Amino acid sequence: MQIVKLKHPHTQMEFPETATALGFFDGVHRGHQEVILTAKKKANEMQLKSAVMTFFPHPKEVLRKTDKDDVYYLSTIKEKEKQISELGIDYLFIIEFDTAFSELSPQEFVDQYLIGLNINHVVAGFDYSYGRLGKGSMETLPFHSREKISQTTVDKITYEGEKISSTEIRHALLQGDIDKATTYLGRKYVIYGEVVHGEKRGRTIGFPTANIAYHEKVVIPTTGVYAVWLRVDKNWHRGVCNIGYKPTFHDPSNEIPTIEVHLFDFDGNLYDKEVSCSFVARIRGEKKFASVDDLIAQISKDKETARSLFEQDS
Numbered sequence: 644m645q646i647v648k649l650k651h652p653h654t655q656m657e658f659p660e661t662a663t664a665l666g667f668f669d670g671v672h673r674g675h676q677e678v679i680l681t682a683k684k685k686a687n688e689m690q691l692k693s694a695v696m697t698f699f700p701h702p703k704e705v706l707r708k709t710d711k712d713d714v715y716y717l718s719t720i721k722e723k724e725k726q727i728s729e730l731g732i733d734y735l736f737i738i739e740f741d742t743a744f745s746e747l748s749p750q751e752f753v754d755q756y757l758i759g760l761n762i763n764h765v766v767a768g769f770d771y772s773y774g775r776l777g778k779g780s781m782e783t784l785p786f787h788s789r790e791k792i793s794q795t796t797v798d799k800i801t802y803e804g805e806k807i808s809s810t811e812i813r814h815a816l817l818q819g820d821i822d823k824a825t826t827y828l829g830r831k832y833v834i835y836g837e838v839v840h841g842e843k844r845g846r847t848i849g850f851p852t853a854n855i856a857y858h859e860k861v862v863i864p865t866t867g868v869y870a871v872w873l874r875v876d877k878n879w880h881r882g883v884c885n886i887g888y889k890p891t892f893h894d895p896s897n898e899i900p901t902i903e904v905h906l907f908d909f910d911g912n913l914y915d916k917e918v919s920c921s922f923v924a925r926i927r928g929e930k931k932f933a934s935v936d937d938l939i940a941q942i943s944k945d946k947e948t949a950r951s952l953f954e955q956d957s
């Protein structure tokens with residue numbers, strides 16, 4: 644997949660004709676996969692190259708007015724690139740979403756970014772919008788493109804009557820509903836990061852934990868204990884993960900939560916490694932224990948619970 648990063652105003656470049664999926668695609672969930680794979684199918688039928696056009700950062704992040712509008716992502720741009728590439732797409736256009744770009748009229752967007760990049764067919768979800776204040780839609784596209792661009796609109800993808808959306812997945816993770824997040828994503832939720840040094844207490848209580856430094860703008864599942872797979876050097880290991888503030892040892896604080904994973908059947912050094920932590924199930928909430936021995940006993944139980952959860956997980 645060729646990645647093309649464009650900043651407004653972009654200089655004209657030559658591209659082959661494409662069938663292009665348009666969207667923000669945070670998390671590349673099941674609804675997004677449907678849109679992207681429809682573009683791939685259309686490209687095959689029409690003998691075009693397949694492409695995805697996405698935007699970064701999130702429009703809400705650029706147009707935000709207060710800290711309350713902070714945007715947390717299901718995937719960083721690097722992960723999104725990988726997730727889209729795995730769907731077998733030829734080109735990924737990443738448009739830098741800044742104020743200048745946000746002020747383009749729907750007509751200017753279509754002229755400069757759709758016709759301008761040689762897009763022959765557009766695929767988007769039923770509620771896709773483009774141009775200043777999102778005034779352009781799939782209904783107005785034939786008008787703005789002077790019917791030069793054909794289009795496929797993908798209907799709402801639902802699960803048990805609810806629209807699959809990045810917002811619902813964010814809520815599910817913040818409520819610890821891993822099953823729902825997994826179903827809506829069509830894969831397990833993964834957090835990427837580097838193993839960093841913690842307080843070095845884990846090894847003294849018999850449960851060394853790899854502390855993961857994660858991207859500050861990604862969605863972190865609610866605090867608690869989880870069964871997880873950790874990918875280290877291309878191998879996946881089973882483990883138990885704690886997300887939280889370790890109340891047994893610390894007073895409540897406003898710090899960001901730590902994510903730490905104790906691996907079954909592993910003995911070695913993980914510091915500085917790039918790892919992926921893939922969430923299987925939530926086991927319980929984080930608690931303040933009266934003694935370290937009580938915490939140790941509980942972690943042993945958590946390991947047993949996790950083992951039985953892995954038996955149901957392929």
Ligand SMILES: Cc1cc2nc3c(=O)[nH]c(=O)nc-3n(C[C@H](O)[C@H](O)[C@H](O)COP(=O)(O)O)c2cc1C
Binds near residue numbers: 850
């Ligand atoms: C499976 C698991 C469950 C945990 N549950 C709790 C908990 O409920 N309460 C708590 O205070 N700490 C909990 N912890 C965090 C431990 O307190 C922490 O791993 C230990 O203090 C070591 O921290 P360190 O890696 O920074 O040295 C848990 C850790 C693991 C691996």
Ligand SMILES: Nc1ncnc2c1ncn2[C@@H]1O[C@H](COP(=O)(O)OP(=O)(O)O)[C@@H](O)[C@H]1O
Binds near residue numbers: 843853911
């Ligand atoms: N089974 C294991 N699971 C997780 N980390 C392990 C394991 N065995 C060894 N380690 C190593 O031990 C480190 C964690 O030990 P710990 O005492 O908890 O230190 P820290 O507080 O720095 O995380 C990990 O970063 C890793 O390098």
